[in-house]
Amino acid sequence: EVQLVESGGGLVQPGGSLKLSCAASGFTFSGSAMDWVRQASGKGLEWIGRIRSKANSYATAYAASLKGRFIISRDDSQNTAYLQMNSLKTEDTAVYYCTRTHSSVDYWGQGTLVTVSS
């Protein structure tokens, strides 16, 4: 059974940093691309970015609006993907989802809440 479990969310002050983790199991993590998607309360889904597999040179891509502040990485030995978020703003407050992608997103984690507030 595919499982994606996010952790690391919480309360952070504006301008601060936070690193989210996504622990994966039930599939060959090293061969899969992983994306991050967020959702502000009462709003729709917003794509953050993705990291491809080693076979695809761990290539990353990001939403233009977030590029430079957010960084996606992975550790295949730990079956874990990461989202490093810097210079956080109040509008970054959202539930953050880790997803597996095989062309489309085909599995979602349960999400972790990030609140940016003073």
Add this chain to the structure above:
Amino acid sequence: QPVLTQSSSASASLGSSVKLTCTLSSGHSTYIIAWHQQQPGRAPRYLMSLESSGDYNKGSGGPDRFSGSSSGADRYLTISNLQSEDEADYYCETWDSDTRVFGGGTKLTVL
């Protein structure tokens, strides 16, 4: 980059059928999309991927009541024999080499 357009809301009666629409922007009418369901208070769940031909590939565990179809730039999700648990937000998704986009979502109310 592609843009996906969805109606903000839809409603249908218990036991009836409903057809939700996702429209691809000009120049992107051949793109594959995916449909996702988000029940209240829960994470989204992948339902299916849907090609321009109308062929679709459902995710594991998805009810047989869900089906997909296509016409031009429009991609459809049809839910038959509506149940109360089908009341949810439905999002379409598409992608190209360096980006992924979601439609704004359709809130389905089961009457």
